[in-house]
Amino acid sequence: MEITRREKDKIVVLDIxxxxxxxxAPEIKDVIAKLIEEQKYCIVINLEKVSYIDSSGIGxxxxxxxxxxxxxxxxxxxxxxxxVRKVFELTKLTSFFEIFDNEDEATxxxx
Numbered sequence: 001m002e003i004t005r006r007e008k009d010k011i012v013v014l015d016i017x018x019x020x021x022x023x024x025a026p027e028i029k030d031v032i033a034k035l036i037e038e039q040k041y042c043i044v045i046n047l048e049k050v051s052y053i054d055s056s057g058i059g060x061x062x063x064x065x066x067x068x069x070x071x072x073x074x075x076x077x078x079x080x081x082x083x084v085r086k087v088f089e090l091t092k093l094t095s096f097f098e099i100f101d102n103e104d105e106a107t108x109x110x111x
Contacts, residue, residue: 003031011042011107017049020057028057032064032075041073044106048079053087065097074098076106 001018012035020028028045035043045061047053065075076098080088088094100106 001027003027005031007040008103008107010040011044011110012040013044013046013103013107015046015049019052020050020060021052021054022056025054025056025060028060029064032067036067036071036073039071041068041071042110043068043073044076044078044103046078046103047084048081050084051082053084058087058091058093061097062093074110076100076109078103078106 001016001020001024004015004017006013006015014028014031016028018024032043035041043064061075061077068075078100079102080099088097088099098106098109100109
């Protein structure tokens with residue numbers, strides 16, 4: 001898994017590439033914890049290039065969202081497709097997370 005960071009109007013976009021599983025889910029939590037230390041509380045996670053996510057990946061996203069909310073921040077998810085979307089739907093997390101079709105919609109939702 002590879003995480004690329006971009007910034008757009010004080011909003012950090014994390015492009016994730018690969019699979020999110022038990023072995024690398026902690027990396028997502030670490031990256032977001034560092035962003036919180038930098039006082040960056042508005043984060044968009046791009047799952048366009050993620051082919052697989054398991055329960056530990058979902059757990060990392062949930063705990064990261066909880067941490068961001070402590071600072072009146074938020075976490076938006078974009079480009080969820082295929083088997084990854086199925087995981088979000090089966091776990092009923094489509095109502096827990098704010099999921100958008102594209103980056104512009106997600107960043108606009110922070111304003």
